[in-house]
Amino acid sequence: MNLKSTDTIHASLLRFIVWLDGYGETSYDHQSFFAGSIGGGAKALYYRKPVFGTIAVAPIILCEAFIPSARQLFWHKQRFPIADAHYAMGFALLAGATGEDKYYKRAVHFLTILEQTRCPGYSHFCWGYPFDWVTRNGVMAADTPLITTTPYVYEAFASVHRIDGNERWLEIMLSIAEHAANDIKDIEISKDSATAGYNPFDVKGGVINASAYRAFLLFSAAIQFGRDDFRRIAERNLNFVLSSQQPNGSWLYASDGVRDFVDHFHTCFVLKALAKIEQLSDHEGCRKAIKAGTDYYVNHLFDEKGLPKPFSRAPRLTVYRQELYDYAECINLGVLLNGQSTELDSRVQTTLADLLDHWQKSDGSFRSRQLLLGWDNVPMHRWAQSQLFRSLCFMLYSMTEDEKTV
Numbered sequence: 334m335n336l337k338s339t340d341t342i343h344a345s346l347l348r349f350i351v352w353l354d355g356y357g358e359t360s361y362d363h364q365s366f367f368a369g370s371i372g373g374g375a376k377a378l379y380y381r382k383p384v385f386g387t388i389a390v391a392p393i394i395l396c397e398a399f400i401p402s403a404r405q406l407f408w409h410k411q412r413f414p415i416a417d418a419h420y421a422m423g424f425a426l427l428a429g430a431t432g433e434d435k436y437y438k439r440a441v442h443f444l445t446i447l448e449q450t451r452c453p454g455y456s457h458f459c460w461g462y463p464f465d466w467v468t469r470n471g472v473m474a475a476d477t478p479l480i481t482t483t484p485y486v487y488e489a490f491a492s493v494h495r496i497d498g499n500e501r502w503l504e505i506m507l508s509i510a511e512h513a514a515n516d517i518k519d520i521e522i523s524k525d526s527a528t529a530g531y532n533p534f535d536v537k538g539g540v541i542n543a544s545a546y547r548a549f550l551l552f553s554a555a556i557q558f559g560r561d562d563f564r565r566i567a568e569r570n571l572n573f574v575l576s577s578q579q580p581n582g583s584w585l586y587a588s589d590g591v592r593d594f595v596d597h598f599h600t601c602f603v604l605k606a607l608a609k610i611e612q613l614s615d616h617e618g619c620r621k622a623i624k625a626g627t628d629y630y631v632n633h634l635f636d637e638k639g640l641p642k643p644f645s646r647a648p649r650l651t652v653y654r655q656e657l658y659d660y661a662e663c664i665n666l667g668v669l670l671n672g673q674s675t676e677l678d679s680r681v682q683t684t685l686a687d688l689l690d691h692w693q694k695s696d697g698s699f700r701s702r703q704l705l706l707g708w709d710n711v712p713m714h715r716w717a718q719s720q721l722f723r724s725l726c727f728m729l730y731s732m733t734e735d736e737k738t739v
Contacts, residue, residue, distance in 0.1 A: 339729060339732050339733060341689065342689075342725055342728060342729045342732070343430075343431075343729060345689055345693060345725060346427065346722070346725055346726065346729065348693065348697035349693075349697045349698065349699070349718075349722055349725075350697070351697050352696050352697030352698045352712075353420075353697075353698075353718075353722075355696075356698065356712065358412060358416075358417070358420075358446075358714070359410040359411055359412050359714075360410050360411070360413075360416075360712060360713050360714040360715075360718070361404040361405065361408070361409075361410055361711055361713055362404075362408075362411065362413065362464075362713050362714075362715050362716055363701075363713060363715065363716035364462075364464060364466065365404040365405075365407055365408040365409075366393050366396065366397055366403075366404055366407050366408070367393070367407075367467055368407070368408040368464035368465065368466075369407050369408045371407060372393055372407045372408070373465060373467045373472070374389075375389035375390045375393060376390060376467040377467050377472070378390075380467070380468075380469045393407075394652060397652060397709075398652035398653070398704055398705060399704070399706070401701070401702075401704075401709040401710070401711045402711055404711060408464070411463045411464065412446070412450065412463065412714075413462070413463065413714055413715040413719075414447060414450050414460035414461070414463075414482060414486060415460070415482045415485055415486075415715055415719075416714035416715045416718070416719035417443045417446050417447050417450070417489075417719075418443070418447065418460075418482075418485040418486045418488065418489040418719075419485065419489075419719035419720050419722065419723040420439075420440075420443050420714075420719050420722065420723070421440045421443035421444055421447070421489035421490075421492065421493065422440075422485075422488060422489050422492045422723050422726075422727075423440075423719070423722045423723035423725075423726040423727075424436045424437070424439040424440035424443065424726070425437065425440040425489075425492040425493050425495075425496060426492070426723070426726040426727055426729070426730040427726045427729070427730070428440065428496060429496070429730050429733075430726070430729045430730040430733045437493070437496055437497070440489075440492070440493050440496075441493060441497075443489070444489060444490060444493055444502065447460070447486055447489065447490075448505070450463075452476045452477070452478045453476060454476075455478060455512065455516065457508045457509065457511045457512035457515070457516060458486075458505050458508040458509050458512060459478035459483050459509065459512045459516065460478065460479070460482050460483050460486050461473070461475070461476055461477045461478050461479040461482055461483075461532070462475060462476075462477070462479065462482070463475055463476065469591075469592075470535075470537075473532060477532050477533075477534070478512065478516065478517075478532055478533055479531065479532055480513065480517050480529055480530070480531060480532065480543050480546055480547050481531070481540075481542065481543055481546055481602075483509060483512065483513060483550070484513070484546045484547070484549060484550040486509065487506055487509045487510070487513075487550050487553070487554070490502040490503075490505050490506050490509070491506060491553070491557075494506065503557075506554065506557065507554070507558055509550070509554075510550065510551060510554035510557075510558065510560070510563060513547055513550050513551055513554075514551060514562065514563055514566055516533045517529055517530050517532070517533060517547060518530040518533070518535065518536055518538070519538075519566065519569065519570075520536065520537065520538040520539075522573055522576075523572075525568075525569060525572050526569055526572040526573045526576060527544075527566075527569040527570060527572075527573060528540075528543075528544050528570070528573045528588070529543050529544040529546075529547040529548075529570050529573075530543075531543050537589070539587045539588040539589045540586065540587045540592075541574055541577050541584045541585065541586065541587060541588065541599075541603055542584075542586075542599050542602040542603050542606070544570040544571075544573050544574050545570075545571075545574045545602060545603045545606035545607065546602070546606060547566075547567070547570050548567045548568075548570040548571040548574060548606060548610060549567075549606040549609050549610050550567075551563040551564065551566050551567035551570070552564065552567040552571075552610050552613050552614060553609070553613060555567060556613060567610075571610060571616070571618075571619075572618075574603065574606075574607070574622075575618050575619075575622050578622055578625065578626065581629055582625035582626050582627075582628050582629030582630075583595045583600065583626070583629045583633070583645070583646075584599075584600060584603050584626070585646075586599055586648075592648070593646070593648075594644060594646050594647055594648035595633075595634075595644065595645045595646040596634075596643055596644045596645075596646075596647075597634045597641050597642065597643055597644070597656070597658075597659040597662065597663070598656070598658045598659050598661075598662040600626070600629075600630055600634060601630075601659075601662035601663065601665065601666045602662070603626070604623060604626050604627065604630065604666055604670075605662070605665060605666055605669060607619045607622055607623050607626070608623060608666070608669040608670055609669070611623065623670070623673075627670065627673070627674050627676075627677055628674075628676075629645075630666075630677070631674065631676040631677050631680055632676075633645040634659075635680055638683070638687075639679065639680055639683040639684075640655065640683060640684060640687055641655060641656070641659035641660055641663050641680075641684055642654075642655065642659075643655065643656050643659060652704065652705060653702040653703060653704050653705065653709070654702075654703045654704065654705060655702065655703040656701075656702055656717075657692065657699055657700065657701050657702065657716070657717045657718075657720075657721055658716060658717035658720060660684055660687075660688050660692065660717075660721065660724075661717045661720035661721040661723070661724045662720065662724070663680065663681060663684045664681060664684065664685060664688075664721075664724040664725065664727070664728055665720075665723070665724045665727060666681075667680070667681030667684075667728075668681075668724070668727050668728050668731050671731070685728070688721075694710065698712040698718060699712070699718060699721055701713055701716060701717070
């Protein structure tokens with residue numbers, strides 16, 4: 334990789350860790366504006382009656398665009414399992430890159446927290462959001478298991494298990510896989526294809542990245558535990574994802590004919606899942622989809638400066654120019670596919686340089702968004718401090734591994 338030096342990335346990570354130690358492991362969130370009764374009610378009205386709802390949400394959107402710190406008026410700081418999983422993965426990767434035991438211990442700390450914050454009332458380990466999430470399909474209550482969260486926790490436990498071989502982590506991984514296989518529903522599309530539900534109550538499915546997440550988790554678990562039943566489910570979900578790719582190489586957010594936007598980080602989610610499945614299975618269909626998807630990605634989801642842009646096909650008016658989440662997922666994808674696309678490698682170099690030059694604040698945290706005017710500087714673990722931390726740790730680990738083979 335012809336990127337920033339390992340010393341530069343390592344220094345950035347050390348500054349971030351100092352910030353994390355001082356700031357703590359709870360934060361506000363992208364959804365804090367809508368997690369409480371006022372914001373949630375306005376958002377629900379927007380979905381039921383768009384005209385009146387637009388009037389109700391307009392002041393909140395203006396706050397989001399011009400007074401990001403107003404989040405604290407709508408909701409409170411929380412711990413997010415998806416963030417804890419990313420921090421666990423990041424510290425495990427940092428332990429591997431540096432050989433320092435303190436980072437391994439920090440990763441174990443986050444796994445211990447994740448054991449405590451699993452969704453209550455389920456026989457298997459699973460995780461969701463700690464707030465009521467208002468969507469166009471209704472309200473997902475807090476602690477509803479989400480197939481877009483739980484696979485990250487599986488990866489977190491797997492990351493630490495690769496270091497210490499702790500059988501406890503393996504037991505939890507199997508429980509997670511059983512949840513993904515048995516509690517999440519398959520909605521059949523054809524004899525060989527099925528879309529995964531977003532949560533145990535979803536009987537419609539259609540969200541592309543949800544099926545991609547589940548396919549990867551169960552492919553990985555099939556190999557780890559020798560389970561053909563996991564593989565069969567994974568293959569049907571994978572077939573749905575592959576068949577949902579558009580002729581231009583993109584993926585719409587969902588196949589329902591309504592949520593037909595194409596955005597940066599969800600595109601990365603799908604491509605990452607396919608890349609990891611291809612690494613596990615040498616799947617020819619994945620290779621072809623990755624090639625077409627990457628070509629679309631580099632040509633349509635970056636601006637004229639070569640930096641990540643939020644949408645190539647937007648669902649609505651956006652109140653920001655660039656998103657930290659997009660930077661994090663661009664780097665993650667770039668490390669996974671390093672060397673497969675010169676255009677992608679170039680985009681990743683440009684993105685990383687801009688991130689380290691302009692997005693990291695003096696306290697070590699990262700800006701959350703570049704707004705139409707100014708910045709959203711509210712640090713949010715789920716959106717996307719933890720994802721960015723993990724991506725930089727992943728890059729540092731990959732670079733140090735490359736150096737070992739030279």
